Amino acid sequence: MTISDPTSTPISTREIGNRAEKMALDYLAGKGFRLIRRNYRAGRDEIDLIMGHRGVLVFVEVKARSTTRFGLPQDAVDSKKKSRLIRCAYRYLIEHDRLDCDCRFDVIAIQLNSRNPLIEHFQAAFIVESHDIPDFDHFNQR
Numbered sequence: 001m002t003i004s005d006p007t008s009t010p011i012s013t014r015e016i017g018n019r020a021e022k023m024a025l026d027y028l029a030g031k032g033f034r035l036i037r038r039n040y041r042a043g044r045d046e047i048d049l050i051m052g053h054r055g056v057l058v059f060v061e062v063k064a065r066s067t068t069r070f071g072l073p074q075d076a077v078d079s080k081k082k083s084r085l086i087r088c089a090y091r092y093l094i095e096h097d098r099l100d101c102d103c104r105f106d107v108i109a110i111q112l113n114s115r116n117p118l119i120e121h122f123q124a125a126f127i128v129e130s131h132d133i134p135d136f137d138h139f140n141q142r
Helices: 013-030 079-095
Strands: 034-042 045-053 056-065 103-111 118-122
Touching: 013 034, 013 045, 013 056, 013 103, 013 118, 034 079, 045 079, 056 079, 079 103
Parallel strands: 056 103
Antiparallel strands: 034 045, 045 056, 103 118
C-alpha cells in the first residue's frame, strides 16, 4: 500500500507527518546527522527535528505532500512559517543555554506520490536577518 493509493484506507494528515518525519530522520542519519530532539515545542510553535551536524545545530522543518496539485512541499515554508521556526529555535537556544552555538535552518521536502518517495534536502534553506531575532550572528552557518 502506498500513501497515495486511492483504494487504501485514508491516512490522517498527522500520520503522513509522522511517516515523513521518520523518513527525514533516516535520510539525515544516513548523511551523518545525529538526532538531538524531535518535535520540540515552544507554545504553539514546533520544530520537527533538531539535529547536530559537523558542529552546527540544525533546525529541520519537514514538509510532505502526496500530490503537487497545491505546490511543492518546500513552498509551504513561507514567511509566516519561517518566523515561527525562528521564534521556536530562539526559545530552544535560550532554554538550553546555547545562544553561542552555530546553527541553521534546513528543510526536508518529501513528495509521496509514488512508490519511491522523492526526498530533497535544502541546507540553510533560509537566512535569519537581524530584525528576525535579537542575537542572530550564530545563525546561517553552512
